[in-house]
Amino acid sequence: MAGAVADPVRRQILELLLRGGPRPAGDVAERFAISRPAVSRHLRVLRRSGLVRDELVGRQRLYTLDPGPFEELVAWLGPFVRPSGWEHRLDALETEVYRTRRERRTRGDAGQGVTGQESTA
CATH class of the missing domain: 1.10.10.10 (Winged helix-like DNA-binding domain superfamily/Winged helix DNA-binding domain)
Structure with a gap:
């Protein structure tokens, strides 16, 4: 093939x-x-x-x-097109950045009142 x-x-x-x-x-x-x-x-x-x-x-x-025989070809090509170690690390970094941003937003929202001003109580 x-x-x-x-x-x-x-x-x-x-x-x-x-x-x-x-x-x-x-x-x-x-x-x-x-x-x-x-x-x-x-x-x-x-x-x-x-x-x-x-x-x-x-x-x-x-x-x-x-299309059937193409499955065999795709399986054979798989190791050549899989993401490298760097791509996995960059994906993990992106995930961590989004998680940190989400946590900061959540903590920021908890310290604010209804009007968006920080509560003084």
Whole structure:
């Protein structure tokens, strides 16, 4: 599957099917500056890899994105895109800043009367 998505034309085909839904092979081919047989070869690679399905409807072959195999790809890519240790630390710092601000507001509100003036009692 990784080889199937390595080619930029195949990635563009996948994006086209993702955004536009099922499309006939001819419609897919019209979107590219390469020959129809070249687009057909790309579609064949995507079909064999399981990333797209095809269905014969009349005289047209409709291609549809199959999202299932992408789950495996996402799982494989996970370690590469997980936040680094610094991002976790910055998230923790942000949480602490918000908590401290909230505590200061709560303490400030407790020492004020109805009019917003500090009570003298």
